Amino acid sequence: MPQPIKEAASICKTIMRNGYDAYVINAALQRKILGTSKDAEVEICTDIDLAGLKNLFPKITAGSGDIVARMDQGSATFLFHPADMADASHPEACVAQITSNMLKKLDKDDGFPVSLACPFIPRSRDVYDGFENISGGQIKFQGIPDETLKHDYLRAIRALRFSANYHLPIEENSWMSIIRASRRVLDYVSVTDIMDEWRKVEAENMWRFAELLFDSMILHGLVPELAALSRIFQVFDEETGSRSIWEHTLKVMQRYPEELPYDWYGTLGCLFLNCGKLYAGEVYEDRTTFYQHHRIGAKVARKILKRLRLNTEEVDMIVNLVRNHMRFHFMLTDKGIRRFKAVDDYPRLIEMARADIKARNANYTEFNHNMKMLERADIREELLEPLLNGKQIMDIARIKPGPAVGLIRDNLLQAQIAGDVNTVEEAERFVAAYKAKEQL
Incomplete structure (x- = not known):
């Protein structure tokens, strides 16, 4: 073995003893090159950077191009190249077998078969x-x-x-x-x-x-549960007929950022909204139903997201969106809207419902109703109804059923909201005073 190759092997051992990888690039080819070339150069591949090399070998200097560093030692020059650190590279490609410097030398001598070398040349990432x-x-x-x-x-x-x-x-x-x-x-x-x-x-x-x-x-192997949605169809819009759930999911994802731009997690949540339909789908009398797909989807989404290596907080956040995404699609009562506002990330759920309506080209009747109810949700629950019902108002005011009862009721509620009436006794006095004032 030529002396420069031996010295290069010794340099590699020094690097490896310090916790890095290093090897002589295509030693067989370099031995042949050293036998005919005037320049005694040996090329090494390593994952240590220039600063680390300088700590180990003070005489080292910075290189250029594909060469990270170079060092003159004795009668030989050692050239250092970056190693392939990509985990995703093909196994045969992770070992450098030739460099651009070697190719130049091979071009000068036709006696070297190119078959000795692999076409991969190491370079910086x-x-x-x-x-x-x-x-x-x-x-x-x-x-x-x-x-x-x-x-x-x-x-x-x-x-x-x-x-x-x-x-x-x-x-x-x-x-x-x-x-x-x-x-x-x-x-x-x-x-x-x-x-x-x-x-x-x-x-x-x-x-x-x-x-x-x-x-x-790639999705078919990464998340087959989502890819399978392309083979399940549903009528989202009577005018356009049925389309795949996967196609509808993409439309929802496209629409969602229109109201909440830059919301990466909310958009990712839209991707999983319909994953439960794969398991909940059932056809009866030519009609496909997906009852409880949101609850099933939450369980499926949790498994998928863990498989995708999201952290626990991220998984819980998206699973919560999947589980509750149907809440805003129904016309909610006062109690219903309060329960909805108690759910984490409810603004995202609102925009998911809006995006779904846009993707379906559906009407906004339930959505608009719920948006109005959100304003009432800020009022204390005890103030949403008067302290006295219609019969009690008629008994106190001694009036018959009619518009006057509703008028007194509305004014009583306004007095409660204003804080002027806080108890049943105060409400009774208010009704009596209102009747006398208005002479009902």
């Missing part, structure tokens, strides 16, 4: 690494899409995020490579990494990201 410039008007992988994706399958999720956030289409061949690799994306990319990308999607674009996850077949 960048969120746009592997993508063409988006100024071209589309999301496109660099080089051969399948090979680019193979080196880091997280790029598939990132491409969907870029497409959704920047409102740009994904280039056809890049899109085909994502679909072909959908199973491998789920094999090599952790759920945590997927959710890290998902959290960077703006609330207004969440519906598009979910649609892309579905179209790319």
